[in-house]
Amino acid sequence: MALQWRTGFANTAGVLTVFGFLAISAGSAGLASQSDRVALVGAGVYLLVAALLGPILEGRAFAPVRVWLDQGGAPTSWQRRALLAQPLWQAGLNLGYWLVAALVLGIVSATAVGGTGREVARVVTALVLAGIMSFGLSFLLVERRLRPIYALALADLSPEEAGRLGARRLGIRPVLWLAWALGSGVALLGIVAEPLDHVPGRSLSVGNPAFYLAVVGLIVGAVVSFIAAGSVSQPLQEIEAAMRRVAGGDLRASVAVDDPGEIGILQSGFNTMVAGLRERERLDDLFGRYVGIDVARRALEGQATLDGELREVSILFVDLIGSTHLALSKPPHDVVTDLNAMFDAVVATAKTEGGWVNKFLGDGALCVFGAPARQADHAARALRTGGSLRRRLASLAIEHPDLDVGIGISTGPVLAGNVGAQERYEYTVIGDPVNEAARLTDLAKTTPGRILASATTVEHAEGLAGSWCQEGEVVLRGRSEPTRFCSPGDE
Secondary structure, three states, X not given: OHHHHHHHHHHHHHHHHHHHHHHHHHHHHOOOOHHHHHHHHHHHHHHHHHHXXXXXXXXXXXXXXXXXXXXXXXXXXXXXXXXXXXXXXXHHHHHHHHHHHHHHHHHHHHHOOOOOHHHHHHHHHHHHHHHHHHHHHHHHHHHHHOXXXXXXXXXXXXXXXXXXXXXXXXXXXXXXXHHHHHHHHHHHHHHHHHHHHOOOOOOOOOOOHXXXXXXXXXXXXXXXXXXXHHHHHHXXXXXXXXXXXXXXXXXXXXXXXXXXXXXXXXXXXXXXXXXXXXXXXXXXXXXXXHHOHHHHHHHHOOOOOOOEEEEEEEEEEEEEOOHHHHHHHOOHHHHHHHHHHHHHHHHHHHHHOOOEEEEEEOOEEEEEEOOOOOOOOHHHHHHHHHHHXXXXXXXXXXXXXXXXXXXXXXXXXXXXXXXXXXXXXXXXXXXXXXXXXXXXXXXXXOXXXXXXXXXXXXXXXXXXXXXXXXXXXXXXXXXXXOEEEEEEOOO
């Protein structure tokens, strides 16, 4: 109903345009010709017909949107397109009414009442001007009324999807030009058109200065409005293009700040926003490097609280053999180079199996499988990582001959969560499997294969148990119960 009142108001403005043009252009003669009366009566009849037929046609066009609003939820792409097409559809419908009226009443004026060519031209001109007025007003009023609904329909769309749908609407440049046409263009066009029907006794002729002023105003106004509209739309289009680059992941995008007013504030604000996103990406990258991608994602999702949960995981502990001798026999820089090479291999190998390097412990590293991301096959992942890591480090020892490590793997329940204080804490795992893996690592340093796993881990690793051989039992340091351990069958 609100849209019908707006289109009705636009059509009423069109009728007033017809009356005003005919009355002013008639001069002292008044609306005496039959053609003038036909135009006025026809405009009134048109307004009545439009009031009756308009709601039916407009209602059908708006039906998909009404169905979506009644049902709720997200609109379909068809309903979105129907919504965005409404202003142009409603305005085009009004213009079509007036153009049909101009054709019909022009024919009636020329045939039924015997109007002269000049009189027919006046009738047609008045109705065409009314159509332009009705089109512009209807578009602007309907488009303004639908903006809150646009916000609902476009809320969950990406910029690319919204841009494709936006192609069904008039851009900023045409809308600003249309606003000028309604405010000045129609009136100036009426002044320019009136002398074409000049007869003695009327006030305006082609030779009148007012005619030339109207022509100049019409041409210059159209050109200036077009340029002014471009000065607004062009920087906005540049910002839109830059936003598409950002949406595609290019955070190097920026726009030139070439306006000291509101557009400049928008340009500067966009650049500031992108700079903030670059900083955020850098911090996210650093955060992820320090704590691991899964932990960083968990924290960013708002799960960073001082609590924990019982989780069954597999722990892989790796520790450098002879680190004290290494530190004494080589320069610190060379020691760091060897350690970084080892840690790079640990991180890359664990990442391949979805493991998380919880921390670096001087010359060792603690890797976790099954936390923070749940993994049903965490034991198998840990065993595959251990084997791959041992082979990788053996190859690396050619370039770094002092790299020799022990690897221990254990499986069992741990408490996984954040520990520390409110001001500073870290995500870690606490439990007996951590201690057992560390002790198995110490034992592995004395074995030829340099890698041992608890029998519990092997039993949990479906499909891999046959490739590991049970070596025996041992009471590990700090434990009272013996631990069954295994080594790879090819060692």
